[in-house]
Amino acid sequence: MNRPPPAPAIDPNEPKESHPFPAGGASFPGPNLVGSVPMASPKPPLVGGSWLFGAARDLQRDQLGTYGRALREHGGDLVRFRVGPPRVGIEFDTVFQPDAARQVLATDAACYDKAVPAFDEFRWVMGNGLITSDGDLWRRDRRIVAPLFTRRRVASHVGTMSLAAARLVSSWEDTARRGGQVDLQDSGMHYALDVLGQTVFGDDVERLVPVLRGTVPLLSDFAARRALSAVRVPHSWPTPANRRADRARRQLWGVVDELIANRRKAATAGDDLLGLLLTAHDPETGATLDDPAVRDQALTFLIAGHETTGTTLAFALSLLGRHDAEQERVREEVRTVVGDGDLAGTHLDGLRYTAQVVNEALRLFPSGHTIVRHAHQPASISGHEVPAGRVVAISVWGIHHNPDVWPNPEHFDPGRFDPSHHEGDPDSQGTRYAHLPFGGGPRGCIGQHLAMAELVVAVASVVRAFRLESAAAEPELDVAATLRPRGELLCRLRPV
Numbered sequence: 001m002n003r004p005p006p007a008p009a010i011d012p013n014e015p016k017e018s019h020p021f022p023a024g025g026a027s028f029p030g031p032n033l034v035g036s037v038p039m040a041s042p043k044p045p046l047v048g049g050s051w052l053f054g055a056a057r058d059l060q061r062d063q064l065g066t067y068g069r070a071l072r073e074h075g076g077d078l079v080r081f082r083v084g085p086p087r088v089g090i091e092f093d094t095v096f097q098p099d100a101a102r103q104v105l106a107t108d109a110a111c112y113d114k115a116v117p118a119f120d121e122f123r124w125v126m127g128n129g130l131i132t133s134d135g136d137l138w139r140r141d142r143r144i145v146a147p148l149f150t151r152r153r154v155a156s157h158v159g160t161m162s163l164a165a166a167r168l169v170s171s172w173e174d175t176a177r178r179g180g181q182v183d184l185q186d187s188g189m190h191y192a193l194d195v196l197g198q199t200v201f202g203d204d205v206e207r208l209v210p211v212l213r214g215t216v217p218l219l220s221d222f223a224a225r226r227a228l229s230a231v232r233v234p235h236s237w238p239t240p241a242n243r244r245a246d247r248a249r250r251q252l253w254g255v256v257d258e259l260i261a262n263r264r265k266a267a268t269a270g271d272d273l274l275g276l277l278l279t280a281h282d283p284e285t286g287a288t289l290d291d292p293a294v295r296d297q298a299l300t301f302l303i304a305g306h307e308t309t310g311t312t313l314a315f316a317l318s319l320l321g322r323h324d325a326e327q328e329r330v331r332e333e334v335r336t337v338v339g340d341g342d343l344a345g346t347h348l349d350g351l352r353y354t355a356q357v358v359n360e361a362l363r364l365f366p367s368g369h370t371i372v373r374h375a376h377q378p379a380s381i382s383g384h385e386v387p388a389g390r391v392v393a394i395s396v397w398g399i400h401h402n403p404d405v406w407p408n409p410e411h412f413d414p415g416r417f418d419p420s421h422h423e424g425d426p427d428s429q430g431t432r433y434a435h436l437p438f439g440g441g442p443r444g445c446i447g448q449h450l451a452m453a454e455l456v457v458a459v460a461s462v463v464r465a466f467r468l469e470s471a472a473a474e475p476e477l478d479v480a481a482t483l484r485p486r487g488e489l490l491c492r493l494r495p496v
C-alpha cells in the first residue's frame with residue numbers, strides 16, 4: 001500500500017497559490033530520498049548509446065523508453081546524454097529526481113535561462129510572450145500578467161467553462177444513445193480552444209472561431225516539429241510548410257491586431273483576458289503593455305493552454321473509461337456537490353475527488369513532459385557540476401514515473417492526492433517537485449488554476465452525463481512538444 005502523500009512544501013520561490021486544488025506532494029517511500037542526496041562525483045553517469053551517434057537514435061525512436069532505461073540502469077538524480085559523435089556532438093543533462101528539479105527551477109533558477117533553439121521556434125509563432133521571454137522583460141511582464149490568473153479571476157470564468165462543457169456533452173448525446181465511440185483527443189482539443197477563445201477574447205470570439213480553428217493547431221504543430229528537428233530550414237525559404245505557416249501566422253496576428261485596435265477605440269476594454277491585458281500595469285513601475293506585447297501575451301495563452309489542456313482532458317477521461325470504480329466515485333461526487341444544475345465556481349472546492357483524478361492523469365501523462373533550461377553560468381545539481389552553456393532537461397515524465405518517488409508508478413490511483421493524507425506529515429523541501437505537471441519556481445505555469453478549473457468542470461460534466469468505456473487498455477503515446485496520444489483516443493459512451 002502506498003504511504004500517504006505529504007503536503008506540498010512551501011517553496012519561497014514559488015508564486016503564492018501554487019497549487020490550484022489538492023495537488024502536489026508525492027509518496028516518498030522513506031528517508032532514502034528526502035534530504036539524503038548522496039555524495040556525488042562531479043560528473044553524472046553518461047548514457048552511451050552508439051559510439052558514433054551517442055543516444056541520438058534511441059532518443060529519437062523512443063524518448064520515454066530511453067529515459068526509463070537510463071533511470072533503471074543509472075538511478076540517481078541526474079544522467080548525462082551525448083547526442084552525436086564524441087567531442088563534436090552535444091551533451092545535455094537530464095533530471096529524474098524532485099530535489100534536483102527544485103534546484104534547477106527554484107533555488108538556483110537565477111543560473112538558468114531559456115536560450116535554447118526550441119524557444120526561438122515558439123517565438124516565431126507567438127511573439128515574445130511569457131513562455132519565450134527572459135530576464136527583465138519577462139520579470140516585468142510576469143508582474144503585469146499575474147493578477148489576471150488569480151483564483152478569484154479564474155472563478156469568474158467558470159460560467160464560460162460550464163457552457164463549453166455543456167456544448168461538448170450535447171455534441172456527444174446522439175453517439176451515446178447509439179452506444180457509439182468518440183475520439184477523446186479531438187473533442188478535448190475542441191473544448192480547450194472553445195474555453196480559451198472565450199476567456200481570452202470574450203464576445204469577439206464568434207468572429208475568431210474559424211480563424212482560431214484554422215490556425216492555432218497548425219501553428220502549434222509547426223513550431224513543435226521544428227523545435228524537435230535537428231535540421232531547420234530558415235523561415236524565409238518558400239517550402240510548402242513554411243508558406244502554410246506564414247499564411248496562418250499572418251491571418252491570426254492580423255485578426256488579433258484588428259481586435260486590439262477596436263478595443264482601444266471602445267469605451268471600455270472589457271473584462272476578458274484581452275481587455276484586462278490592455279489595462280494591466282506593472283505594480284512596481286506602472287508600465288503597461290503596448291499593442292504588439294498584448295498580442296504576444298494573448299497568443300501565448302492560446303498556444304500554451306490549448307494542446308496541454310485538451311490532451312489532459314482526453315487522458316483523464318480515457319483513464320476513467322478504464323477504471324469503473326473511480327468513474328463511479330466521480331459521478332457520485334458530482335451528484336452530491338452539483339446535482340443536476342449548472343456547474344458554478346462555488347462547486348469547485350467540493351469537487352475534490354474529481355481534481356484528484358485530474359492530478360493523477362497529469363502525473364501519469366504530463367503534457368509538459370520535459371522542461372528545458374540553459375545554464376548561462378556554472379551551476380551544480382545534487383553535487384554534480386553543470387558547466388556554463390549546458391542544456392538541462394527536467395524529465396517531468398521521468399520524475400512522475402520514478403519508482404523511488406512514486407510507489408507502483410504505473411498504477412492509476414487518484415487516492416495519492418487525497419488531501420486528508422497530508423495532515424501531520426513531516427514534509428520536507430523538495431516534495432512539491434515530485435508532482436510538477438505545471439513546472440515550478442518563478443517560471444511555473446501561470447495558467448494552472450485556469451487549466452485545473454477547466455479540466456475539473458469538463459470531467460465532472462462528462463461523467464455526470466455518460467458512462468465511459470475506453471477502447472484501448474493503454475494509449476499509445478506520441479512524444480512531441482507535448483505528450484499526447486498517438487492518433488485517436490477512442491471511448492464508447494452510454495447515457496447514464
Ligand code: HEM
Binds near residue numbers: 366368371436444
Ligand atoms: C493542463 C494544462 C497545462 C499544462 C500541463 C501546462 C504546463 C506548463 C509548464 C510545465 C510550464 C513551465 C514551462 C517552463 O518552465 O519552461 C508552463 C508555463 C506556462 N504556461 Fe502552462 N500549462 C497548462 C495550461 C496553461 C494555460 C491554460 C495557460 C494560459 C491560459 C498557460 C500559460 C502558460 C504560460 C504563460 C507559461 C509561462 C510562464 C512563465 O514563464 O512566466 N498554461 N505551463
